[in-house]
Amino acid sequence: MASKNSIGCEIWSVDGDFFEQVLPVDRGAVDELLASTSPDDSVNMVWNDGEDPCLMIALSEGRGVVTLIIDAAFHTLVGSAEVGDVEMMVGGQSIVQPKRLTVSADEVARLIGELPDVEGMLRRYSWHRE
Numbered sequence: 191m192a193s194k195n196s197i198g199c200e201i202w203s204v205d206g207d208f209f210e211q212v213l214p215v216d217r218g219a220v221d222e223l224l225a226s227t228s229p230d231d232s233v234n235m236v237w238n239d240g241e242d243p244c245l246m247i248a249l250s251e252g253r254g255v256v257t258l259i260i261d262a263a264f265h266t267l268v269g270s271a272e273v274g275d276v277e278m279m280v281g282g283q284s285i286v287q288p289k290r291l292t293v294s295a296d297e298v299a300r301l302i303g304e305l306p307d308v309e310g311m312l313r314r315y316s317w318h319r320e
Contacts, residue, residue, distance in 0.1 A: 194237070194238050194305075196214055197212070197214075197302065198210070198235065198236045198239055199211050199233065200234045200281070201227060201231055201233050201234075202232040202279065202281065204230035215306070217299050217303035220235075220298070220302045224249070224299065229250075229251050230250075230251065230279075232248070232249070232250050232279035232282050233248070234247065234249075237305055242259060243258060244258070245257070245259075245305065245308065246259070248278065250279040252295055253276060253278060253292040254292060254297070254298040255267075255278070255287055255291060255293075256298060258308060258311065258312070258317065260308055264319070266318045267291070267301075267315055267316070268290055268316040269289075269292050269293035269294075272290050274288075275287065275289060276288075276289050278292070
């Protein structure tokens with residue numbers, strides 16, 4: 191079980207394998223995990239699972255979707271002004287996501303390094319409220 195000091199990770203390998211692990215809230219640990227996965231793998235991470243606030247991340251093909259749940263409201267990080275959609279694997283399933291609501295894997299690792307300052311994240315970045 192992940193806590194405020196850890197991040198729960200689920201990895202669906204392109205080969206069909208499934209792995210779970212818990213990482214410390216540390217950019218270096220996340221960088222190591224991402225370096226050990228294939229760009230085609232589907233990686234999901236959750237910080238403070240089942241609590242409020244909660245940060246959920248889905249990574250696939252070098253792009254990530256970051257969702258922050260705070261005060262029972264969902265906020266998706268706005269990564270750019272790109273138009274169009276991108277197909278991604280999330281939890282081993284294909285989804286279509288607006289490009290503007292995706293960020294690079296490096297940006298995901300940087301955000302994890304800012305935890306647990308979710309209030310600061312809300313102020314420093316642009317978010318699309320669901």
